[in-house]
Amino acid sequence: MAQVVNGEKASMSSYSRQNRFKNQDSMADIKSSNCDETNMGNSSNEHTSKGRVTWNSHKMKSMRDSTRLGSSLHGTNLSTLMTNTNYGIVVGIEITNWTKYHLTEPKTKTYSGYISTPAVSVRPGHKEAMIVHKHGYTMTGSSGIVSWLIENKKRRIAIVWKSPYFRSNSVGICVTTVGNETQDDSWFNVISNKQQDEKLKYKFSTFSDTSDEIMIEDNDFQLFGSMGTSSKPEVKITLRPTMTHDLSITKPQ
Template identity: 35%
Template sequence: MTEEQEQQENFYRHSTVIVDVTKESLQQLIEYYLTNQGITYEDFIRKIQHDLYHLCYNYYPCCSCPTGTPPHSKGSRVIYPPQLALFIDSAGVKLPCHNPTSKSAPNCCCPVKGNITIQELDVTLARVILINFLVPPSSVDRKAVDDLVKIRNESAHAKKGKMSNEEYNQSIEQISKSLLVIAKIYGKETETRQRLYEVCRQPFNTAIYLELQTILLQQIEKDDELKQIKLMLEQLTKDQDNIPGESVSIENLLDGVTAVPGSSLGNNTLSSIMPRNYHVVFGIEVENLTKYKLENSETYLTSGEISIPASDIRPGYKEAMVATKKPYWPAFGICGIVSWLISGCNRRLVIMFTLPWPAFLNYIKYTNKLSVGISDVGITEHDSKWHKTMKKLNNTYPGLNFKTEEYINSTRPVKVADETFQLSGIMGTGHQIEAKIVFKPNHVDNLAQNLKQTVLMSQSYK
């Protein structure tokens, strides 16, 4: 590795810590404070909606200003309209307090967006929420939050996307101290140390590198001191306007686009992590191409044992689960179901699988089966009854849209779709097999951010 490549990797890993790890830490700090207050994130935004609005529009009072003077009127604008749009629905029905004749009428008294999540906040907005509404003045976590944002801003001065080893090591040490101060508050110091360890040793990934460049470019638009790196990033992310918008279908745009391997896979393939000293082995790989995290997994097996458990799947990542069956009586194979909560959507992604004992394989009653399903909005709890229902072909179950396919002598994809998502899968016909599941949105606006950049680059060459 040349010195230039090493410095590029330093910048890449440092940017990952700044953009991803810092963001996750601030998001968890917000969750900690809201949990202590006993309030949901959506209700909290409703509570602070008036003040939040005037962090953006602070020249004129709105319909809810009791004194005729808006909050923050003496300060400069803290957030901008595109950022405020993450919280409020400007196209929604105005609140009852709205006065159409007020000077701020076009934008004030809008309802809070439904199904908003903390995970939508970037570092800048997370800091705004924490500093203005949650973190006590002069507290250690307030200082840590400000230090992290300061380091983020200073890190963008790195010329040509490179950092020397000395700069990198000094900055990572400072960031780690602040992150651990925050992690201690919400009780996840060990997890934070592990996350930092993994990120600082991760291999270079072009897709994520481009994503980080795009994010940094967006963050420096308000800072005139960052013009040098801005020019570099503009060149690397040219033709950004060619990204398909909300009305553009996802079909044919994701050719060759794959998710980033998560912690359960690392640098390995699914096949390489599957043990082979069992009569029946089933490995499942789930790609999450959406911007929504798959979390709170639940697994129910009627036969078999879990070798590698299901885990949360971050946007743009893929994770694995492996089940096995020991070679002794009773002679049953692997049968079960696994599901994840689609964060922020109040729905669950569901996968059912059956692999019979080898001696029974291909009998009419005992065949390999794979079923994929997505629950209706509002169904967020795992239901073990799904397993029995999804095993049957052409079956239905209230509140669950699913399809089931048999795998006897051929392999055919199984797929379900609605107006928002598509879920497809395929598996083999033997008794030591893999299944590949792909969860993707119908429109590019719901695509994982790192994959949006890959689509952008592929479109720019067409």
């Protein structure tokens, strides 16, 4: 797993670094947006249906209750993993997979900072975490890209994060087109600079004062992302299907 050091310039902006370090917010209260549709429940018939998933409050609760912790989160949680990493800037990325497809072959490249907890594969109906942080004794932050292959779909999802020392946090979420199964290092610049690329469907947002979710979707998937505004932000990512037959099937724990 390559790590590339590229120290970010410590140029001050109008953003208050003091407030950022004080605002050690948790993203635990950030919820995925709900659709104003009819309550469908979580019956077995729903999984065999060919229709679209109705993402109402009942469905969201059912999926959250049935989501299981993967190997990186056994006996711990994202906040604890971040607390145990003693650096001024720590980014915790938690990804939840509500599809029936295994997210495999994680690839990560950092442009500043280090990886302390590497990305792992994410099974259907599970969540996993990775932790990255700044270099010690430097006024730099953490930035990079991580992606997973959607098994049997010949495409990837990718996450770009930037947590500079003096500026606001940013995150990008991306779904590739079919046939793009290998991470391309150019994706980081394409997404963070908002460049055109027909192989990528993405959204990139800066989080200065609020942590509102961003979302992209196509005929198969919806990808949600949010990021905290502090110097130790939590990035929450959720991949969910648009069709009921692509839902993960797990029982509440």
